[in-house]
Amino acid sequence: AGERATVAECLGADNPLFKRFWEPLAVAVLNTAADEGAASLLWPVIRETFGRGEAACRPLIARVGLSESFVDPALRFLAGRGVDFFANHRLRALSLEGDRVAALTFEGGDAAIAVGDAVVLAVPPRNAAELVPGLIVPDLSRAIVNGHFRLPAASGDFSFLGLVGGVAQWLFVRGAVASVTVSAADTLAENDAAAIAGRLWDEVCRALALGEAPLPAHRIVKEKRATFAQTPDQVRRRPPTRTPWKNLFLAGDWTQTGLPATIEGAIRSGRKAAETVIWSGSRA
Structure with a gap:
């Protein structure tokens, strides 16, 4: 599918299979109507599920809530490695000096960023656009x-x-x-x-x-x-992990992950950000 093609344009909205299979699948995956959803984002889902056989198509259902399945284990993992976690500390501003982030301004005060340290900004796109000068993000x-x-x-x-x-x-x-x-x-x-x-x-x-x-x-x-909104125009607004500031990196399902805005996409963005930080030589 071309970059500007929609799911409906590629698969044909008039056939019974579209109404009973492709349309509900596309809407669920893209959270966007099939007549405006980007076909380029549905394809990687098909490739990584149907294209890999039966084992890749098995649904995984959390036995408990998503917090208990993902968030709590992650916090325990980080705490066990000396990482401090602060909830309810809204990020208000980034202090930029030259080509790096020098400090973070939270509601409770500032946090200096040492030379060699990195900042991974994982906030909603609206907030990221307010914090990072000139950043283009999906805005619908x-x-x-x-x-x-x-x-x-x-x-x-x-x-x-x-x-x-x-x-x-x-x-x-x-x-x-x-x-x-x-x-x-x-x-x-x-x-x-x-x-x-x-x-x-x-x-x-x-x-x-x-x-x-x-x-x-x-x-x-x-x-x-x-x-x-995962339309072709909005997909083109997804930013990469790297930014013009050498120690500032982006993460979130709205960045360029190659996947739709899903839990899988969010996880991939986090891995991509971590790998990029490591290769840059910074410390997150």
Whole structure:
């Protein structure tokens, strides 16, 4: 696919396979409608899953929450190696001197950056653009809406299900809780939580054959800037890891990772930033 081609243009929006497979897959992966999503970002996902055979296509589902699966182990790993972690310290500014970052200004004060040390800036694109002079970043975003519902009883038939023909793309079941995810959800997110809950619960009931079960205890979560809009124009705005300042590096799923803005893309960006710091001779 060319750099400016969309998923719909490449795969043809009129065929049944597109509606039942390619479109829901593309929307879920890109968090962008198929008629505007960049085909160049869907291809690496296909190459690294379908292209590598059955083993690469197995879904991995966290037995516990993502914090317990990723964040907490990472913090323990860092703490065991003498790394200090400070939460709720918002970065306000970078002090730039010549070709390097000399200090970081946080709400609680400044932190000097020693010669030979490196700064890996892993903040949302809007914040990065405010902190780094002249930095071009993706400037359009797309929403994701998640709904979590208490089921009448635990369902052990399956742990997740792909949905076609409705609003949501995925249904996850963990014990007596059903969770649905709606990608490219900007329009849906404009509704109030009660309206969203009713609509999503109807899809849960149909998928799980619950009949007309009354709306149970639930929670609706709107992430209005979940990812950047992964259109061809926005993809061209993704910056590289390196910056004009020799000790400043970027990380985030919105940088040039070669993947969409996903957890896998975020992990790859972190590895890429670490490798770039090592090769530069700096200390992160």
